[in-house]
Amino acid sequence: MRANPRPLSKREIRQENERLILEAAEKTFAEAGFGGATMQLIADVAGLPKANLHYYFPTKESLYRRVVQDIFQVWLQAADVFDGADGPEEGLGAYIDAKMEISRRHPAGSKVWASEVMHRAPVIQDYLETTLKEWTNGRMAVIQRWIDEGKMDAVNPRHLLYMLWATTQHYADFGHQIETLNGGEPYSDADWAEAKASVKHIILTGIGVGQDNA
Amino acid sequence: MRANPRPLSKREIRQENERLILEAAEKTFAEAGFGGATMQLIADVAGLPKANLHYYFPTKESLYRRVVQDIFQVWLQAADVFDGADGPEEGLGAYIDAKMEISRRHPAGSKVWASEVMHRAPVIQDYLETTLKEWTNGRMAVIQRWIDEGKMDAVNPRHLLYMLWATTQHYADFGHQIETLNGGEPYSDADWAEAKASVKHIILTGIGVGQDNA
DNA sequence: TCGGTTCCTGACCGTATGGTCAGGAATAGA
DNA sequence: TCTATTCCTGACCATACGGTCAGGAACCGA
Numbered sequence: 001m002r003a004n005p006r007p008l009s010k011r012e013i014r015q016e017n018e019r020l021i022l023e024a025a026e027k028t029f030a031e032a033g034f035g036g037a038t039m040q041l042i043a044d045v046a047g048l049p050k051a052n053l054h055y056y057f058p059t060k061e062s063l064y065r066r067v068v069q070d071i072f073q074v075w076l077q078a079a080d081v082f083d084g085a086d087g088p089e090e091g092l093g094a095y096i097d098a099k100m101e102i103s104r105r106h107p108a109g110s111k112v113w114a115s116e117v118m119h120r121a122p123v124i125q126d127y128l129e130t131t132l133k134e135w136t137n138g139r140m141a142v143i144q145r146w147i148d149e150g151k152m153d154a155v156n157p158r159h160l161l162y163m164l165w166a167t168t169q170h171y172a173d174f175g176h177q178i179e180t181l182n183g184g185e186p187y188s189d190a191d192w193a194e195a196k197a198s199v200k201h202i203i204l205t206g207i208g209v210g211q212d213n214a
Numbered sequence: 215m216r217a218n219p220r221p222l223s224k225r226e227i228r229q230e231n232e233r234l235i236l237e238a239a240e241k242t243f244a245e246a247g248f249g250g251a252t253m254q255l256i257a258d259v260a261g262l263p264k265a266n267l268h269y270y271f272p273t274k275e276s277l278y279r280r281v282v283q284d285i286f287q288v289w290l291q292a293a294d295v296f297d298g299a300d301g302p303e304e305g306l307g308a309y310i311d312a313k314m315e316i317s318r319r320h321p322a323g324s325k326v327w328a329s330e331v332m333h334r335a336p337v338i339q340d341y342l343e344t345t346l347k348e349w350t351n352g353r354m355a356v357i358q359r360w361i362d363e364g365k366m367d368a369v370n371p372r373h374l375l376y377m378l379w380a381t382t383q384h385y386a387d388f389g390h391q392i393e394t395l396n397g398g399e400p401y402s403d404a405d406w407a408e409a410k411a412s413v414k415h416i417i418l419t420g421i422g423v424g425q426d427n428a
Numbered sequence: 429t430c431g432g433t434t435c436c437t438g439a440c441c442g443t444a445t446g447g448t449c450a451g452g453a454a455t456a457g458a
Numbered sequence: 459t460c461t462a463t464t465c466c467t468g469a470c471c472a473t474a475c476g477g478t479c480a481g482g483a484a485c486c487g488a
Contacts, residue, residue: 010434010485017435031333035249039476051437054477111332117391118325119245128394136395153419159412162392163381170380177331178376180342181350198373205367206420224455224464231465253446265467268447 018056020046026067030108033115034064065123068116071109072127078102082139087151089209091142093200096168100196103172104187110172136161153208160207167199232270234260240281244322247329248278279337282330285323286341292316296353302366303423305356307414310382314410317386318401324386350375367422374421381413 008016024046028037039060043050057063078098085091103110121128136158143157171178179186187195204210222230238260242251253274257264271277292312299305317324335342350372357371385392393400401409418424 013435013485033247033249033329033333035247035251036333037249038474040474049437050476051439051478052435055434055436058477060476114332114387115247115329117388118328119247119250120390121394125394128391132391133395155416156408156412158395159409160416162384162388162409163377163413163416166380166384166388167377170376173328174331174376174380176334177342177346180335180339181347181372194370195373195376198370199377202369202374202377202420203416204420205422206416206418208419227455227465252444254444263467264446265448265469266465269464269466272447274446 017048020048021053021056022067022070025063026108026112029064029067030111067112068124071113072124074102074106074109076135088146088207089204093204096164096200097196099168100171103168104192107172107175110169114169114173155207163203171195231262234262235267235270236281236284239277240322240326243278243281244325281326282338285327286338288316288320288323290349293349302360302421303418307418310378310414311410313382314385317382318406321386321389324383328383328387369421377417385409
């Protein structure tokens with residue numbers, strides 16, 4: 001049996017347990033939905049007693065809210081690559097790469113978000129109306145500027161954004177279907193590269209942006 | 215008070231009640247998820263006593279299974295436009311139109327399907343492995359033939375299909391988000407026309423197919 | 429050392445859920 | 459008309475759920 005190197009401080013204990021709970025909650029909410037996930041199941045996944053969950057998060061809804069908020073922050077951060085780009089090939093290309101990478105690394109988060117929105121966003125409606133709306137308007141303006149500068153075709157910026165979201169998140173939200181159609185095998189590095197390249201090629205070509213496909 | 219024109223026959227009663235229950239179930243499962251939907255709530259929406267639901271569908275899962283199967287049939291039917299088309303502009307254009315129309319008319323069904331797949335398809339895994347896989351392989355072959363005939367660019371047929379699914383279903387599954395970003399207003403006829411045109415333009419252009427945009 | 433704070437959890441509670449069932453009403457078929 | 463079948467439902471049941479709480483253990487700061 002191993003020696004205990006150092007007792008955790010109160011601060012460390014709180015950080016560590018919150019992390020354990022949030023990870024377990026994200027995974028469980030993604031797999032079972034809000035209604036299907038039980039506090040007992042989340043507790044089992046986290047390896048903690050159920051009562052301990054209620055110590056850190058008073059209600060199931062408060063835990064869920066925190067999970068959804070964290071996901072939203074990840075997505076907002078990923079959109080930074082959008083800004084400061086010289087044109088659509090760089091900006092949109094990097095954005096597609098970033099969102100595909102999130103779908104690959106954090107599929108559970110994407111599913112929780114999708115589920116939340118599908119159920120009419122009972123918890124994050126205010127985010128949709130404020131932060132997301134402002135973010136969307138800002139990026140639409142960037143795209144419109146690129147159009148005005150003749151850097152891409154005059155497509156509807158809003159529907160272009162929707163297509164980017166839909167396509168990239170599809171690889172997370174419908175990952176199980178994709179895996180099944182791949183003979184039950186998870187996507188390999190090569191599969192992901194092919195997916196990224198295909199998405200970028202069709203969309204960038206679709207808006208009149210040339211590509212050097214290596 | 216109105217006179218009862220004709221008492222319903224047993225057969226008619228069964229048909230009508232099953233329809234009521236299935237409609238209520240689709241709507242409720244879409245809005246609340248499998249776990250969040252209760253038999254009592256479905257019964258209230260259908261306007262029937264809860265015990266009557268269990269008379270027609272012995273368990274909640276059997277009712278849910280029936281709902282998902284019905285949705286899958288609608289989608290398979292919609293794909294008929296794909297076949298017999300002379301080329302990608304006609305075939306894919308019609309397919310996009312058909313799937314956008316389903317997203318508009320049956321958003322609840324799309325959501326139930328999405329939710330089912332996100333939760334690792336506990337009920338329709340066999341459909342994914344058989345019917346959907348065969349369907350997908352067939353359409354990939356059609357697309358590959360179009361490519362070989364020089365009717366479109368050499369894109370990866372599989373990822374093109376995924377993009378079609380993702381984009382068209384996004385307008386149903388994320389309809390609430392789209393509506394919120396539309397100022398809380400549901401999409402009008404003009405909004406839907408614009409969405410359809412945008413999706414078709416970007417994707418068809420993206421695969422090297424010219425379009426006469428009226 | 430010691431009082432205060434934080435962390436922890438087994439046992440418990442009220443409620444809501446999926447599902448059952450007995451018994452009755454309505455229709456079908458002969 | 460008469461019997462069999464189908465349809466219907468209020469009342470009920472066992473279970474599982476989210477959440478509470480008392481009481482103790484561990485750490486902190488002075």
